[in-house]
Amino acid sequence: ELKVEQNPLFLSMQEGKNYTIYCNYSTTSDRLYWYRQDPGKSLESLFVLLSNGAVKQEGRLMASLDTKARLSTLHITAAVHDLSATYFCAVDHGLRGLDSNYQLIWGAGTKLIIKP
Amino acid sequence: DGGITQSPKYLFRKEGQNVTLSCEQNLNHDAMYWYRQDPGQGLRLIYYSQIVNDFQKGDIAEGYSVSREKKESFPLTVTSAQKNPTAFYLCASGARAYSNQPQHFGDGTRLSIL
Numbered sequence: 001e002l003k004v005e006q007n008p009l010f011l012s013m014q015e016g017k018n019y020t021i022y023c024n025y026s027t028t029s030d031r032l033y034w035y036r037q038d039p040g041k042s043l044e045s046l047f048v049l050l051s052n053g054a055v056k057q058e059g060r061l062m063a064s065l066d067t068k069a070r071l072s073t074l075h076i077t078a079a080v081h082d083l084s085a086t087y088f089c090a091v092d093h094g095l096r097g098l099d100s101n102y103q104l105i106w107g108a109g110t111k112l113i114i115k116p
Numbered sequence: 117d118g119g120i121t122q123s124p125k126y127l128f129r130k131e132g133q134n135v136t137l138s139c140e141q142n143l144n145h146d147a148m149y150w151y152r153q154d155p156g157q158g159l160r161l162i163y164y165s166q167i168v169n170d171f172q173k174g175d176i177a178e179g180y181s182v183s184r185e186k187k188e189s190f191p192l193t194v195t196s197a198q199k200n201p202t203a204f205y206l207c208a209s210g211a212r213a214y215s216n217q218p219q220h221f222g223d224g225t226r227l228s229i230l
Contacts, residue, residue: 042206048217090159107158
């Protein structure tokens with residue numbers, strides 16, 4: 001059974017600091033997604049990571065994937081208040097070449113508060 | 117613009133009542149999903165459908181029902197059998213399996229008990 005664990009679950013930090021959110025998953029998968037959710041709002045796709053060693057960057061956010069370690073990281077550089085949100089990682093339950101029902105298994109989310 | 121429309125935004129259910137949440141997409145996606153999100157929690161899959169006239173139970177299907185008569189529409193009914201329906205419900209759509217595209221989400225419906 002595929003399980004996805006994020007840590008930390010809650011993070012409060014000052015503007016200008018760097019930090020990393022971790023997403024571990026328990027079985028082999030070759031696709032991982034990062035989403036952002038603002039309070040009371042829907043989810044917005046941030047990154048799609050499709051292979052070992054994949055790295056994607058958008059502004060102050062950078063995501064990477066290590067499929068051998070079953071680990072993805074979301075790194076925040078010089079945080080600003082606007083990045084305050086809850087960040088979710090989700091892992092594709094299916095494997096390429098095998099039957100897949102394209103289910104995503106979700107982490108519990110990391111609530112990030114960035115203080116001015 | 118293409119997207120997913122959920123309605124209503126807020127819904128109140130009386131005890132013993134069934135209520136239906138609407139989800140419509142114009143992204144031409146084959147797959148559609150319903151998730152439940154409780155406060156401070158991640159997403160849990162209720163039902164999903166990969167093609168018209170077919171759907172599968174997710175992890176928490178008890179007390180819910182769906183239909184997929186059209187590609188664009190995937191309504192969710194919260195039945196009276198669901199004893200704790202208060203939650204934020206999110207509908208999503210996506211391309212077929214092995215697509216490199218992420219799932220897209222609607223704005224959600226917040227359901228409460230009267």
